[in-house]
Amino acid sequence: MIDLSVHQLALNFGGVRAVDGVTFSLHEGEIHGLIGPNGAGKTTTFNCVTGFYRPTGGTIRFREREITHLRPDQIARLGIARTFQNVQLFRSMSALDNILVAKHSQMRTGILAEALALRLVRRQERMARGEAEELMEFLGLMGIQRQTAGNLPLGSQKRLELGRALALEPKLLLLDEPASGLNTSETQVLAQLLLKIRDRFKLTVLLVEHDMGLMMNISDTITVLNFGRKIAEGTPRDVQNDPEVVKAYLGENSGAERR
Amino acid sequence: MGMKTLERLKGLPLVVVGVGLLALPSFVDNYILYVMTRLFVYVLVALGLNLLTGYTGQVSLGHAAFFAIGAYTAAVLAESWRWPSVLCVVAAAVFTAVVGYLLGLPCLRLSGLYLAMATLGFTLIVQEMLLQLAVITHGSEGMKVRPASILGFTFDSDYRKYFLLLVVTTSMLIVARNLIRGRTGRAFLAIRENERAAEAMGVNLAQYKTIAFAISALYTGLAGALSAFLVGFLDPQEFSVFLSIQFITIIILGGLGSLLGSVLGAGFLIILPELLAGLDVWQALVYGLLMVLTIIFMPYGLSGAIRRHAYRWLGVGVEPIVPRRLGH
Numbered sequence: 024m025i026d027l028s029v030h031q032l033a034l035n036f037g038g039v040r041a042v043d044g045v046t047f048s049l050h051e052g053e054i055h056g057l058i059g060p061n062g063a064g065k066t067t068t069f070n071c072v073t074g075f076y077r078p079t080g081g082t083i084r085f086r087e088r089e090i091t092h093l094r095p096d097q098i099a100r101l102g103i104a105r106t107f108q109n110v111q112l113f114r115s116m117s118a119l120d121n122i123l124v125a126k127h128s129q130m131r132t133g134i135l136a137e138a139l140a141l142r143l144v145r146r147q148e149r150m151a152r153g154e155a156e157e158l159m160e161f162l163g164l165m166g167i168q169r170q171t172a173g174n175l176p177l178g179s180q181k182r183l184e185l186g187r188a189l190a191l192e193p194k195l196l197l198l199d200e201p202a203s204g205l206n207t208s209e210t211q212v213l214a215q216l217l218l219k220i221r222d223r224f225k226l227t228v229l230l231v232e233h234d235m236g237l238m239m240n241i242s243d244t245i246t247v248l249n250f251g252r253k254i255a256e257g258t259p260r261d262v263q264n265d266p267e268v269v270k271a272y273l274g275e276n277s278g279a280e281r282r
Numbered sequence: 283m284g285m286k287t288l289e290r291l292k293g294l295p296l297v298v299v300g301v302g303l304l305a306l307p308s309f310v311d312n313y314i315l316y317v318m319t320r321l322f323v324y325v326l327v328a329l330g331l332n333l334l335t336g337y338t339g340q341v342s343l344g345h346a347a348f349f350a351i352g353a354y355t356a357a358v359l360a361e362s363w364r365w366p367s368v369l370c371v372v373a374a375a376v377f378t379a380v381v382g383y384l385l386g387l388p389c390l391r392l393s394g395l396y397l398a399m400a401t402l403g404f405t406l407i408v409q410e411m412l413l414q415l416a417v418i419t420h421g422s423e424g425m426k427v428r429p430a431s432i433l434g435f436t437f438d439s440d441y442r443k444y445f446l447l448l449v450v451t452t453s454m455l456i457v458a459r460n461l462i463r464g465r466t467g468r469a470f471l472a473i474r475e476n477e478r479a480a481e482a483m484g485v486n487l488a489q490y491k492t493i494a495f496a497i498s499a500l501y502t503g504l505a506g507a508l509s510a511f512l513v514g515f516l517d518p519q520e521f522s523v524f525l526s527i528q529f530i531t532i533i534i535l536g537g538l539g540s541l542l543g544s545v546l547g548a549g550f551l552i553i554l555p556e557l558l559a560g561l562d563v564w565q566a567l568v569y570g571l572l573m574v575l576t577i578i579f580m581p582y583g584l585s586g587a588i589r590r591h592a593y594r595w596l597g598v599g600v601e602p603i604v605p606r607r608l609g610h
C-alpha cells in the first residue's frame with residue numbers, strides 16, 4: 024500500500040526553483056532515503072510535505088487523502104511526524120515536557136476540566152506521563168526527564184527530538200539528517216535504532232541523510248534529487264551505480280567530501 | 283540536610299504564607315488591609331497577563347483596556363441594571379474574555395513589538411470609548427459603584443473586602459497552576475519556545491493563541507470587576523496606557539512565565555511604594571532606582587533569581603535555562 028505520494032511537487036523561492044516537479048511515493052513500512060548534494064531541495068520537500076511551505080505546484084497525498092494545503096498541525100494530527108535539520112526543541116522546558124507536548128492531540132480534556140484538575144484530567148496526565156517515560160526508556164533517555172532540554176548535549180537533544188516525533192504516534196516519520204554531528208560508532212547505533220523503531224512502531228520512514236554508508240545500509244528505496252529535480256530512484260545498489268548520480272556528487276565537492 | 287528533605291519542605295513556605303494571610307487582619311490597621319486588597323487585584327491581573335505574555339510569549343499593552351472593560355461592565359450591570367453582584371462579576375469576566383478572544387484574532391498576524399503596538403492602540407481606543415459613550419459610562423464624570431453583596435451580606439468594610447479578594451485570588455492562582463501543568467499550559471509554553479516545533483507536534487497556533495488571549499482577558503476582567511466594587515468609583519482617566527505599562531512591569535520584574543513571579547512582581551509594585559512613603563520627595567527616585575537595579579541584576583525577575591539560587595545553593599529544582607527575552 025502507498026503511504027505517501029508526492030506528485031509533480033514544485034516550489035520557487037523568487038527565481039530559485041528549490042523543488043522542480045518532483046514525484047515519488049512511499050510504500051507502507053519502508054525506509055525511503057532522500058539524498059542529493061547541498062541545496063538539492065530535500066529540506067524544502069520535507070517542508071512541503073509537513074505543511075510548512077505551500078507548494079507552487081503539484082499534489083501531496085497521505086493514505087489517499089490530499090494534504091497539499093493543510094496546516095502543519097493538521098498534518099501532524101493525521102499522523103506525520105518530523106524532526107528538523109537544526110534541532111528544534113522547546114528549550115526551556117524539561118525533556119519530559121518536550122515529549123508530553125507531542126501527546127497533546129491524543130489527550131481529550133477540555134480547558135474547564137483542566138482548570139479544575141478533575142479526576143479524568145489527572146488520569147490522562149498520569150497515562151501520558153507513563154507512556155512518555157516508557158518511550159524515553161526505549162530511547163535510552165532515562166535519567167534526564169527533568170533536565171532542561173536546552174542544557175542537554177547535542178546528541179541527547181537529537182535523540183529527544185526523535186522521541187518527541189515518536190510520541191506523536193505517527194504512521195509516517197520524516198527525519199532530516201538525524202546522523203549529522205554524530206561520529207561513526209554513534210551513527211551505527213542510530214542505524215540499528217531506526218530499524219528497531221520502524222519495526223516496533225510499524226512506521227514508514229522518509230530519511231534525509233548525507234551519510235551514504237547509513238543510507239545504503241538501511242534504506243529500502245532511495246530517491247536522488249539535484250537542483251530541485253529527481254535524477255534517480257531505486258534500490259541503494261541501483262542508485263549507487265547510476266551515472267547521473269555519480270556525476271551529481273562528483274560535480275559538487277562538498278557533497279562528495281561528505282562521502 | 284539531603285536534597286529529598288529539601289524537596290519535601292517545598293510546601294512549607296506556602297503554609298506559612300497562607301497562615302500569615304489569614305491571621306494578618308488581626309494585627310494590622312485598615313489601611314494595610316486596603317493595600318493588601320489592592321495587591322490581590324494586581325496579582326489577578328498579573329496572573330492573567332503572565333499566562334499570555336510570560337507563558338505564551340504574546341506581549342500585550344492592552345490589559346488596562348481589559349481591566350476597564352471588566353470594571354465598567356460590572357459597574358453598569360450593577361448600577362443601571364441592578365443585577366446581583368455575583369452575576370455582575372461573572373458576566374464582566376466572561377464578557378472581557380470574549381473581547382480578549384476577538385482581539386486575539388487580528389493579533390494572530392503579529393508578534394513582538396508590533397503586537398505591543400497593536401494592543402497599545404486597543405488601550406487608547408477603549409479609554410476614548412469610556413469618555414465618549416457617556417450614556418452608558420457617564421463619560422469623564424466617572425461612575426459610582428455601591429459595595430458588592432451576596433445574599434444580604436455586604437462587602438463594605440476593608441476587613442470583608444480583604445477576605446473576599448484573598449479567596450478569589452487564591453482560587454484563581456490554583457486554577458492558573460492547574461492550567462499550566464496540563465495540556466493547555468504545555469501548548470502555551472511550546473508556542474513561546476518554538477512556534478514551528480509546536481505546530482509540528484499538532485498544536486494549532488491560532489487556536490491556542492486566541493485561547494491565551496481569552497483566558498488572560500478573563501483574569502483581567504475579573505480583577506477589574508472586583509476592583510470596581512472595592513474602590514466604589516470608576517474614573518476613566520485611570521485606565522490609561524500607563525496602567526498597561528504598570529501591568530507589564532509587574533510581570534517582567536516578578537518573572538515572565540512564573541506564577542510566583544506574578545505574585546512577587548505585584549508585591550514589588552504595590553508594597554514597595556508604601557514602604558518608601560517615609561522618604562518623601564526621594565520616594566520616586568529610590569523606587570525607580572530599585573527597579574533599574576532589579577532588572578539589571580535579576581534579568582529573569584525575582585522568581586528567576588529565586589529559582590537560580592535555589593538550584594545553585596540548595597540543589598532544589600532543575601538547572602534553569604536562560605529563556606528568550608521579550609520581543610525576540
Ligand SMILES: Nc1ncnc2c1ncn2[C@@H]1O[C@H](COP(=O)(O)OP(=O)(O)OP(=O)(O)O)[C@@H](O)[C@H]1O
Pocket residue numbers: 036039040041059060061062063064065066067068108
Ligand atoms: N526559505 C527559503 N527562502 C529562499 N530560498 C530557500 C529557502 N529555503 C531553501 N531555499 C533554497 O532552496 C534550495 C533548496 O534548499 P534545501 O534547504 O531544500 O536544500 P537541501 O537539499 O535540504 O540542502 P542541505 O543538504 O544543505 O540541507 C537552496 O538553493 C536554498 O538556498
Ligand SMILES: [Mg+2]
Pocket residue numbers: 065066067108
Ligand atoms: Mg536540508
